[in-house]
Amino acid sequence: MEKILTKNFGLKDSHLLSVYESTGGYGTLKKLFAMQAKDVIEEVKKSGLRGRGGAGFPTGMKWSFVPQDNPKPKYLCVNADESEPGTFKDRYILELDPHRLIEGIVICCYAIRSHAAYIYIRGEFVFPYHRLEAAVKEAYAKGYLGKNILGSGYDLEVVVHRGAGAYICGEETALMESLEGKRGMPRLKPPFPAVVGLFGCPTVINNVETISALPYILENGPDAYRKYGTEKSPGTKLFCVSGHVQRPGNYEVPLGYPLKKLIYEDCGGMRDGKALKAVIPGGSSVPILTAAEAEEVTLDYEGLAAKGSMLGSGGVIVMDETVDMVKSLTNLAHFYSHESCGQCSPCREGTGWSHKILKRILAGEGRPGDIEQLEKNADHMMGKTICVLADALAMPYIGK
Amino acid sequence: MAFEFTAENKRKFDEILTRYPVQRAAMLPALWLAQQQHGWISHEVMEYVGSLLGLSPAKVYETVTFYTMFHLKPIGRHHFQVCRTLPCQLMGAEGITSHLEKKLGVKLGETSGDGRYTLSEVECLGSCGTAPMLQLNDDYHENLTPEKLDALIASLK
């Protein structure tokens, strides 16, 4: 299979502009500037590209929600906060192919008629941050960013903005609050960011991987992109495999790919001859699959939904027969209680109490009623809060 | 003691301000600059950043304390931050932490008396495919083993 997102990963100095250009990089910009903005949105809609940050929302449709009769400036936020446990794909795009992202940013901004993009990168990613900053500088120097790009009359400023450690800032409206210099607390929706987003202006927010697919789509057309994947989940996706496999790492495969094949062929199977016990297929916030479910499921939005889980961010966490499930759940409860922004009581209290109860069960000090209490907590958390962080921890108890 | 930016950092800060239509958006970049210069975010730093952005120190404080990477007190010269989240736990993160506690002579969450080491646990660092792993100051160290940790510690100045 042709690689779309990772094709340059193996090249020497793949992060440099000269290397990106030598593979045809920035070649789509000429074509882009000859097109009408609305036709670019049409192409992306036809490609069927869906958001790779977790929710899988159709990208072209999201862009079309930006009101073009609104006189305010329009913004793009690129979500490079990558903090969902099990997910480590955007980091590699930032390190190894930052120019593909920048070219994608130009495409998106031109389509939504924006002249400013902010890339919000998690604070811990210091090395990727330096790579990205250097790439943005190179792109400015070469005239791919800034005023009058390639003589088109189109201007675009790109700013790289560092976070400072907070998982919740990956949630789109928390990211905007954080960018505005505040605590990263999610906003109530509506209004949606497309209408009232960053600095109170219409804003599109997309994940790094989503944006990085755009140069291919514009260059080769929606049909070429649709050659891969399924009808409802077109294209390729990066899956980040961690846990008990022989060869963990990033794998770019067409959507619809069997999880079994990913684990047993691409990743070389389970390590130390152990048996598979369970898989969390889309980052820690999606429901877990049993070994039997994992061996049947295909990696696409509809395939995972059919098994009661979600594609999420593509973080595939593989667990072998030795794993203690109570311990694993306690670990995640710690994570969510630590990362809850605290503004909704059901989430702040629910994640905290769930963690406390699980810790005592794990220590062999469980009390009668603990399980019922956990279920009750989950019921209080599910669907009752400003963002879905609370749901992520509630789902395992409800048994999805 | 009052804090202010060095002339060079003040210049950087003035450039940063031009990137945003709203002054307050320069908050995190300003705090990063300040932490680089001062090592941590003291109350004086918060007052100073507030004065630059036209905000009360309380507004700066509420922001600083929301994020894990701003230090509210001085930390060790070598800050070991072991990832503790599930994928790393599956691959033996707990062993990494206990090995470091032994070798560095500090307990989790503490700084050594000579200010040389701080040992912390952090949540997923986006490096789960190369677990277990840690961040030492700015840098990631991946696929850790006790031997690798020993070599890492020995290499520190």
Ligand SMILES: Cc1cc2nc3c(=O)[nH]c(=O)nc-3n(C[C@H](O)[C@H](O)[C@H](O)COP(=O)(O)O)c2cc1C
């Ligand atoms: C708690 C929480 C954390 C999130 N973290 C991230 C993240 O780290 N990166 C990301 O791209 N999206 C994250 N998202 C999803 C974003 O809110 C948003 O849907 C996404 O950035 C949209 O881009 P896309 O349509 O290209 O996927 C998170 C959502 C929630 C609720």
Ligand code: SF4
């Ligand atoms: S659900 Fe939790 S993380 Fe989300 S806004 Fe409410 S308190 Fe914050």
Ligand code: FES
């Ligand atoms: S769980 Fe440790 S890097 Fe993701």
